Amino acid sequence: DTAVSQTPKYLVTQMGNDKSIKCEQNLGHDTMYWYKQDSKKFLKIMFSYNNKELIINETVPNRFSPKSPDKAHLNLHINSLELGDSAVYFCASSQGGGGGIYEQYFGPGTRLTVT
């Protein structure tokens, strides 16, 4: 059983298009995240949702919009894709609350290539 799954695994699209990446977790966690790993391999938090409520919104262009239909799902929609959006996007989940105690479980990543 995959704990955190993402679809698609690979996404190739042209500049200006709108695309979505889906994430689902079956761990019963109530906090989910999106991270971005760029070509230099730096991993950076983008968003976090706790019980469907946005709790972390880092400095991310407003072309990126997360949506959490329920606690088990956190999707990422990207409008007007740009070349610089090419990266690997990771979804993660954890138990909520408690600050630095709970570990995060990561999905396999979605490699987005914008041409």
Next chain:
Amino acid sequence: DAKTTQPNSMESNEEEPVHLPCNHSTISGTDYIHWYRQLPSQGPEYVIHGLTSNVNNRMASLAIAEDRKSSTLILHRATLRDAAVYYCILRPHRQGAQKLVFGQGTRLTINP
């Protein structure tokens, strides 16, 4: 967020112990020390975490200095599968402090 410093890369041989150091001289009293690793073409995975005392689990051991300004992740018997980038991360113990702040990590190479 408190900062950590790790060597860019380390190399070891299969079936030997590996000690991965991390300096965190500005750690605060409520910061937990977490270690994650990222295997090639995979998402990061949790390895271990601790606050003050040394910790052991099935993957590794975490040795924390008495002043908490440094820590060492110990892989007791490295295998080829342990080749990965290892990240040492400080996480405050407060409500809402959920995000992981990744640094550059240490790229560990294991020689057969």
